[in-house]
Amino acid sequence: MTSAPRTVRRVLPAVLLVLAATGCGEGGATEPDGSAAASCAYVVTYADHSYLDTGDTDFTVGKKLGTATVPECDDTPNDPEGAVPEGRVTAYAVEGTDPAVAIAVGDTPAEAILMKVR
Template sequence: MTITRKALVTAAAALMAAGACTAADTESEGSASCAGLVTYDSRGYLPTEKSVFTVGERLGTATIEECDDTPNDSGDGVPESRTGAYRIEGVDPAEGIAVGDSAADAAPMAVHR
């Protein structure tokens, strides 16, 4: 299944809304945001801007990590959740995967080093 840029933007927005948190401007404080961090097979992945990719077979289940990178905010952050992990054709899963509730809405993620 080939994903278009429009579908990617929609999927990425849905993924971020469902399983990530937004960060205040913390870069000036030297803090990193946890927004978008997903783990699969003991590796961390972050969203990538890859615009065209083909989703392959389902690999298993990925974990969208708990995120509360704005502790002074009145919200409680985002709790840990699960989503599908999919192979991206032509990409070693140790380098990148696609995540989403289905292959049709999967967004690309690159390994975080």
């Protein structure tokens, strides 16, 4: 049985919010020159495209497309506990938008967040 697409207006799931806001390493990392070190942004890949979290919460989730990949994050190479391994998440179409432009990702349609091609 297929259910109708739902309009998603939710707060981001806690794990994804933490990844998007702080990266995958612990805060305060600096380069040898004292500048801030880069952290991992929440990026997924699907169908040879890379997508970034938009923070938008007003969109309509469409049909399930398949699986998107969350790349490994290791922005603190000298801290073996700071690495986040590669992961997988379900990719969904966004109604009215070509998947080459935007998709939604999440464990369920109700938890999906909007991602746009970078």
